[in-house]
Amino acid sequence: MSDSKTNDADELAGTEQPFVQHLVELRDRLVKAIAAVGVVALVLAIYPGPGPLYDILAAPLIANLPTGATMIATSVISPFMVPLKIMMMAAFLIALPVVLYQAWAFVAPGLYSHEKRLVLPLVVSSTVLFFGGVAFCYFFVFGQVFKFIQSFAPKSITAAPDIEAYLSFVLTMFLAFGMTFEVPIVVVVLARLGIMSIQKLKEFRSYFIVLAFIVAAVVTPPDVVSQLALAIPMCLLYELGIWAAVLFIKHTQAPKEESTDESKTSGGA
Numbered sequence: 001m002s003d004s005k006t007n008d009a010d011e012l013a014g015t016e017q018p019f020v021q022h023l024v025e026l027r028d029r030l031v032k033a034i035a036a037v038g039v040v041a042l043v044l045a046i047y048p049g050p051g052p053l054y055d056i057l058a059a060p061l062i063a064n065l066p067t068g069a070t071m072i073a074t075s076v077i078s079p080f081m082v083p084l085k086i087m088m089m090a091a092f093l094i095a096l097p098v099v100l101y102q103a104w105a106f107v108a109p110g111l112y113s114h115e116k117r118l119v120l121p122l123v124v125s126s127t128v129l130f131f132g133g134v135a136f137c138y139f140f141v142f143g144q145v146f147k148f149i150q151s152f153a154p155k156s157i158t159a160a161p162d163i164e165a166y167l168s169f170v171l172t173m174f175l176a177f178g179m180t181f182e183v184p185i186v187v188v189v190l191a192r193l194g195i196m197s198i199q200k201l202k203e204f205r206s207y208f209i210v211l212a213f214i215v216a217a218v219v220t221p222p223d224v225v226s227q228l229a230l231a232i233p234m235c236l237l238y239e240l241g242i243w244a245a246v247l248f249i250k251h252t253q254a255p256k257e258e259s260t261d262e263s264k265t266s267g268g269a
Contacts, residue, residue: 025106026106029102029103029105029106030102032098032102033095033098033099033102033103036095036098036099037088037091037092037095037099038091039095040090040091040094040095041087041088041091044087044090044091044094045087050083050084050086050087051083053083053086053087053090054082054083054086054163057086057167057170058071058163058166060138060142060143060146061142061146061161061166063143063146064143064146064147064149064150065150065159066150066158066159069158069159069160070160071160071161071162071163071166072160072161072162072163073162073163073164074162074164075164078162078163078164079163082163082164082167085167086167089171093131093134096127097127100123100127103123104119104120104123107119108120117251118192121248122185122188122189125184125185126182126185129181129182129184129185130178130179130181130182131178132181133174133177133178133179133180133181133182134174134177134178136177136181136233137173137174137176137177137178138174140229141173141177141225141226141229141230142173144225144226144229145221145223145225145226145229148223148224148225149221149223169221172219173220173226176219176220176230177230180215180230180233180234180237181233181237183234183237183238183241184237184238184240184241184244185241186241187201187238187241187242187244187245188241188244188245188248190245191242191245191248191249192245192248192249198242198245198246198249201241201242201245202242205238205239208234208235208238209235212230212231212234212235212238213227213231215230215231215234216228216230216231216234
């Protein structure tokens with residue numbers, strides 16, 4: 001009786017220990033990721049500071065406002081909270097490579113070599129593409145959109161945008177363009193998982209162009225400039241995704257099982 005209890009306890013210990021180790025490792029990875037964000041936030045708080053960070057974010061709008069016009073804060077705590085939110089968002093984006101590395105280091109030991117060849121390029125490329133979308137939105141789209149909007153403003157109106165409303169607008173646009181630039185990743189995944197073949201993706205091209213303009217009309221402000229600035233890159237990125245899918249499928253094929261090949265050979269004999 002005692003031997004059976006001992007055996008049961010040993011089996012339970014053997015099954016729980018790996019799970020506990022995974023939890024400990026997950027905790028450590030989360031702590032390191034949060035610490036990376038915290039360190040970057042601390043550095044940004046010292047230099048350049050939350051206020052100057054918001055000034056950088058607002059620069060495309062300020063450059064297109066009438067001379068002497070400024071932004072306003074309609075809430076008492078907005079001048080404190082809004083720059084603080086910008087600082088934390090910037091800290092997370094700057095520390096994102098460390099966060100993604102910690103996630104990769106946690107899941108990588110459980111993947112096969114061909115799965116690593118599949119996941120790692122997707123993680124890296126999706127991060128680069130997201131940053132590319134945000135940069136494209138900030139450096140190109142914002143300037144053109146604000147210039148276009150101000151050209152329609154009556155001369156009798158002095159623009160004074162609210163800082164919270166501007167932050168909400170910026171985050172929406174950053175998310176829209178960042179996710180839009182993930183189109184090649186979606187195309188590659190669809191092709192790699194066999195959901196859609198390369199030929200089907202090519203045939204879907206004309207439908208995707210229509211879909212791109214519909215999405216641009218929904219997620220961007222109601223002006224032609226921002227809609228074209230979102231729809232045209234989506235179409236180009238779709239073509240890039242088809243080209244990348246061909247190369248990706250070629251270099252991430254799982255190794256064939258020898259037993260399967262042998263069984264087919266013996267069956268054919």
